[in-house]
Amino acid sequence: MTTPSRRLAIAAAWLFALALLGGLVASRLELSGDLRLFMPSPQTPAQALVIEELGEGPGSRLLLLAIEGAEPEVLAEDAQALRAALEGDPAFELVANGEFDAEAIPPELLPYRYLLTPSFDDAPLDAARLREALGERLEDLASPAAPMVEPLVPRDPTLEMLTLAESWQPPVQPELRHGVWFDRDGRAALLLVETAAAGFDPDAQQAVLAQLQATFEAVRSEPGMHLTISGPGAFSVLMRDKTSGEASTLGAAATVGMVLLLLFAYRSWRVPLVAVLPLASAALVGLAAVSLAFGSVHGITLAFGFTLIGVAQDYPVHLLSHRRTDVSPWTSVRALWPTLLTGVVSTCLAYLAFFISGVEGLKQLGLFTICGLLTAAATTRFLLPALLDTPRHDPAESRRLDRAWSxxxxxxxxxxxxxxxxxxxxxxxxxxxxxxxxxxxxxxxxVPEDLLLRDAALRQDLGAPDVRWMMVVHGADAEAVLARETELAGGLDALVAAGDIAGYDTAARYLPPVAVQRARQAALPDAPTLEAALAEATADLPFRAGVFAPFLADVATARAAAPLTPEAVADTPLALSIEGLLLEREQDTVGLVTLSGVDDPAPLMAFAAAAGDDVELLDLxxxxxxxxxxxxxxxxxxxxxxxxxxxxxxxxxxxxxxxxxxxxxxxxxxxxxxxxxxxxxxxxxxxxxxxxxxxxxxxxxxxxxxxxxxxxxxxxxxxxxxxxxxxxxxxxxxxxxxxxxxxxxxxxxxxxxxxxxxxxxxxxxxxxxxxxxxxxxxx
Structure with missing residues (x-):
C-alpha cells in the first residue's frame, strides 16, 4: 500500500518533472505556419511552381487595402499619408496607390534609364526630339506641376524617369482620383501592398496586419474612417485565429464535460486530477520530440496532435474502471497491461505509416502522436497506480450496470x-x-463568403494578378527568359487589345534582355553629337548655359556602362519587381507572366500552344x-x-x-x-x-x-x-x-x-x- 504522504510526494515530483519539461519545451519551441509542410513533394514542374507560389510568389504576398468612411479628397490625402508612412519599411517590398513617386528609380540606376526605356527605339535622341521635349518642359514649368518637374529637368529633359516609373506601375490600374487609386464607386481609396513575409506564414502576416492597422490609426484624419485589408496573408491569419479560437472554445467545453463525466463515473474529486497527469505528460513529451527532431512544430501538428492524442485518455480510464476493492491498483494494472499494451503498440504502429507519406507535416504528426501515446501508456502503467488508493466501490458491484450489461x-x-x-x-x-x-x-x-466576395471585388478594381491563371516561360538562364518574354510581348499586347486579358506583367517589363539594352546603347549619340543636338534644340529657349550638364553626363555613362542583369540589380529596388517574376533554379530559369482580367482562357490557351514548348499556360x-x-x-x-x-x-x-x-x-x-x-x-x-x-x-x-x-x-x-x-x-x-x-x-x-x-x-x-x-x- 502506498501511504498518503508517499502519494503526495510522487504527485509533487511528477508535477515538478512536468514543469521542468514544460519550461524546456517553451524555451526551445518554434512554431511554424508554413502550410507547404502539409503538402506533398511536387512531382511535376507545374506542382513545383504551385508549392513555390503558395509561399513565396508575388500573388501570395499581395495585400489589398481600402480606406473608406470620408469624402474622396480626405480619403486621397490619407492614402498618400499611409503610403508615405509605409515606404522604406523593410516589412513591405512594394506600396502603390497610383501616386507618382519621383524616387521610384534609385540614383545609382538613373543613367541606365536610357537602356531600359523604349522611348527612343523608333525615334532617335536628336535635336528635333530634344526641341520637342524642351518645349513641353517650358509648359510644365509654367503650370502647377512646376515644383515637381523643375528638379528633374537639368538631368532628365525628356522625363524618362517619369516614363519608366509610370510604366512600372501595375499593368492594369484602377480609376485615378485626386492622384490616387479609387474603386469604381469612388467611395474607397485603394492601395496595393506586397509584403516581405510569405503569404501563408500567419505569424509574420499577423505582425504585418497589426503594423498596417497601427499606421493607419496614426495617419487617419477622421474618426469615422476605417481600413479594410484583404488578400492571402489576411486570410491565413483569419483562418488560424478562427480555427484556434473555435478549437479553444470547444476544447474548454469538452474539458468541463469530461471533468463532470469523470466525477459522475467515479464519484471522486481526485480522479480528474490524477487522470490528467498521463495526458499532460503525453503532450509535453510529444512536443519535445517533434521540436528536437524537426527544429520547429507546425501549428496544425500542435492543434491536431492534441486532438489525436485524445485516445490516450482511455489508458487511465481503463485503469480507474478496472480497480478492485480487494486488490491494490498495482495488481489491477498488471492484469490490465497485456491488453493495454497490445492496443497501444497497434495504434502506434498505425501512425508509423505517416513516415512513408513523404510529407513533413504528417511525419511531425506521426512522431507527436506515437511519443505521446507511449508516454501516456507508460505513465499509466508505472506511475499512476502510485497515486491511487484502493477504491471504495467496484464497478462490478453496480446493479444498474449489471442490468444494462445483461x-x-x-x-x-x-x-x-x-x-x-x-x-x-x-x-x-x-x-x-x-x-x-x-x-x-x-x-x-x-473564410466567410462575404470576405471572399469583397476580395474578388477589390482585385477587380485594382487589376491585381489573377489567382488562377499564369503563363510560364522556360529558359536556360535569365537572359534567355528575358529575351523570350520580349518576343512574346507583341502577342500578349494583342490579347490585351482584343479584350481577352486586361493586362500582364513580366520581368522583361522592368529589365530588358542584354541584346535590347546593347541596341539602345548603340543608338545613343556620342558626346559631341549630343552636345551639338542640345545646342541646336536650345538655341532660342530660355535655358541657362550648362544647365543640362547632368543630362549629358548620364547619356555618356549609359553609352559606356555594362548592361544591367538580374545580378547587377540584386541590391536595388528594381530587384523587388524582378525577383518574384524570374525564378532561377538548378535545372533552368523560369519566367512568370502574371495575368489579370482572364474571363475566357481559350485565347490564352491557343496563344500558349502556338508559342512553343518553352511556354506553358499554368492553371493553378x-x-x-x-x-x-x-x-x-x-x-x-x-x-x-x-x-x-x-x-x-x-x-x-x-x-x-x-x-x-x-x-x-x-x-x-x-x-x-x-x-x-x-x-x-x-x-x-x-x-x-x-x-x-x-x-x-x-x-x-x-x-x-x-x-x-x-x-x-x-x-x-x-x-x-x-x-x-x-x-x-x-x-x-x-x-x-x-x-x-x-x-x-x-x-x-x-x-x-x-x-x-x-x-x-x-x-x-x-x-x-x-x-x-x-x-x-x-x-
Whole structure:
C-alpha cells in the first residue's frame, strides 16, 4: 500500500518533472505556419511552381487595402499619408496607390534609364526630339506641376524617369482620383501592398496586419474612417485565429464535460486530477520530440496532435474502471497491461505509416502522436497506480450496470451480422453516385463568403494578378527568359487589345534582355553629337548655359556602362519587381507572366500552344487539385500500410486466429460503416477525414480488445463495460463538439471520429463472442 504522504510526494515530483519539461519545451519551441509542410513533394514542374507560389510568389504576398468612411479628397490625402508612412519599411517590398513617386528609380540606376526605356527605339535622341521635349518642359514649368518637374529637368529633359516609373506601375490600374487609386464607386481609396513575409506564414502576416492597422490609426484624419485589408496573408491569419479560437472554445467545453463525466463515473474529486497527469505528460513529451527532431512544430501538428492524442485518455480510464476493492491498483494494472499494451503498440504502429507519406507535416504528426501515446501508456502503467488508493466501490458491484450489461448480452448475436453489415456498407460505398473526393482547397477555408466576395471585388478594381491563371516561360538562364518574354510581348499586347486579358506583367517589363539594352546603347549619340543636338534644340529657349550638364553626363555613362542583369540589380529596388517574376533554379530559369482580367482562357490557351514548348499556360487550380490528388494517394497508401501493421501487432499480441478475427472484424466493419454513412450523406472526403479514420480505428481496437479480454469473467466484463462506456462517452463528447464546428477541418475530424465511436462500440458489443449471462452472480 502506498501511504498518503508517499502519494503526495510522487504527485509533487511528477508535477515538478512536468514543469521542468514544460519550461524546456517553451524555451526551445518554434512554431511554424508554413502550410507547404502539409503538402506533398511536387512531382511535376507545374506542382513545383504551385508549392513555390503558395509561399513565396508575388500573388501570395499581395495585400489589398481600402480606406473608406470620408469624402474622396480626405480619403486621397490619407492614402498618400499611409503610403508615405509605409515606404522604406523593410516589412513591405512594394506600396502603390497610383501616386507618382519621383524616387521610384534609385540614383545609382538613373543613367541606365536610357537602356531600359523604349522611348527612343523608333525615334532617335536628336535635336528635333530634344526641341520637342524642351518645349513641353517650358509648359510644365509654367503650370502647377512646376515644383515637381523643375528638379528633374537639368538631368532628365525628356522625363524618362517619369516614363519608366509610370510604366512600372501595375499593368492594369484602377480609376485615378485626386492622384490616387479609387474603386469604381469612388467611395474607397485603394492601395496595393506586397509584403516581405510569405503569404501563408500567419505569424509574420499577423505582425504585418497589426503594423498596417497601427499606421493607419496614426495617419487617419477622421474618426469615422476605417481600413479594410484583404488578400492571402489576411486570410491565413483569419483562418488560424478562427480555427484556434473555435478549437479553444470547444476544447474548454469538452474539458468541463469530461471533468463532470469523470466525477459522475467515479464519484471522486481526485480522479480528474490524477487522470490528467498521463495526458499532460503525453503532450509535453510529444512536443519535445517533434521540436528536437524537426527544429520547429507546425501549428496544425500542435492543434491536431492534441486532438489525436485524445485516445490516450482511455489508458487511465481503463485503469480507474478496472480497480478492485480487494486488490491494490498495482495488481489491477498488471492484469490490465497485456491488453493495454497490445492496443497501444497497434495504434502506434498505425501512425508509423505517416513516415512513408513523404510529407513533413504528417511525419511531425506521426512522431507527436506515437511519443505521446507511449508516454501516456507508460505513465499509466508505472506511475499512476502510485497515486491511487484502493477504491471504495467496484464497478462490478453496480446493479444498474449489471442490468444494462445483461440487456446487451440478451441481444441476438448471429455470426452473419458482421458480414451483413459490412456488405451493406460496401454496397452504399460502391453504388452511390456521389463524388468521393474534395480536391478544392478553397472548400476547407473558414473564410466567410462575404470576405471572399469583397476580395474578388477589390482585385477587380485594382487589376491585381489573377489567382488562377499564369503563363510560364522556360529558359536556360535569365537572359534567355528575358529575351523570350520580349518576343512574346507583341502577342500578349494583342490579347490585351482584343479584350481577352486586361493586362500582364513580366520581368522583361522592368529589365530588358542584354541584346535590347546593347541596341539602345548603340543608338545613343556620342558626346559631341549630343552636345551639338542640345545646342541646336536650345538655341532660342530660355535655358541657362550648362544647365543640362547632368543630362549629358548620364547619356555618356549609359553609352559606356555594362548592361544591367538580374545580378547587377540584386541590391536595388528594381530587384523587388524582378525577383518574384524570374525564378532561377538548378535545372533552368523560369519566367512568370502574371495575368489579370482572364474571363475566357481559350485565347490564352491557343496563344500558349502556338508559342512553343518553352511556354506553358499554368492553371493553378488544376495544378493544386492534382497536387491534392497526389497527396491523397500517399495518405491512402499510408492507411493501407497502417492497417497491415495494426493487424500484425494484434496477431503478435493474441496469437490466435479466432481471437484476432474477433478483434479486427468489428473494427474493419465499423470503418466501412463510417465511410458508408459519410458517403451516403454526400460528404466529400479530404485529408482530415482519412487521418480521423486512423484515430477511429485505434479507438475501436481498444474496445474490441478489452471486450475480448474479459469474455470469460462476468465481473471483469462489467468493469470492462464501465471502462468502455466512460471512454466512449468522453471521446464522443469531445468529437461531437468538434462536429458542431463551423470550421470545415474540425467538423471533418469531429463527425468522422464521433461516428467511429458509435459504430465501434455497437459492433464490439454485438460481434465479440462474450460469455452469456448465467444466474445472477453476487456482486
Amino acid at each position: 440487456a446487451l448480452l440478451a441481444l441476438p448475436r448471429p455470426r452473419w451480422l458482421a458480414p451483413l453489415v459490412g456488405a451493406l456498407a460496401l454496397a452504399v460505398i460502391l453504388l452511390s453516385p456521389r463524388p468521393w473526393w474534395e480536391n478544392d482547397l478553397a472548400a476547407l477555408t473558414p 487550380k488544376d495544378a493544386t487539385e492534382s497536387l491534392v490528388a497526389a497527396y491523397r494517394e500517399r495518405v491512402l497508401a499510408a492507411l493501407g500500410v497502417a492497417a497491415l501493421l495494426l493487424a500484425a501487432a494484434v496477431w503478435i499480441g493474441l496469437r490466435d486466429a479466432r481471437r484476432v478475427a474477433a478483434v479486427l472484424v468489428p473494427v474493419a466493419v465499423a470503418m466501412l460503416v463510417v465511410v458508408a454513412v459519410l458517403h451516403g450523406l454526400g460528404v466529400t472526403f479530404n485529408l482530415f477525414h482519412l487521418i480521423a479514420l486512423i484515430l477511429g480505428a485505434g479507438l475501436g481496437l481498444d474496445y474490441a480488445l478489452f471486450f475480448e479480454h474479459a469474455r470469460g469473467d462476468r465481473r471483469e466484463q462489467l468493469r470492462t463495460f464501465h471502462a468502455v462506456l466512460v471512454c466512449g462517452a468522453s471521446t464522443l463528447l469531445v468529437f461531437a463538439l468538434l462536429g458542431l464546428s463551423s470550421i470545415p477541418v474540425l467538423r471533418a475530424i469531429g463527425t468522422t471520429v464521433g461516428l467511429a465511436v458509435l459504430a465501434n462500440f455497437a459492433l464490439a458489443v454485438l460481434t465479440v463472442r462474450i460469455a452469456p449471462p448465467s444466474r445472477r452472480e453476487a456482486p
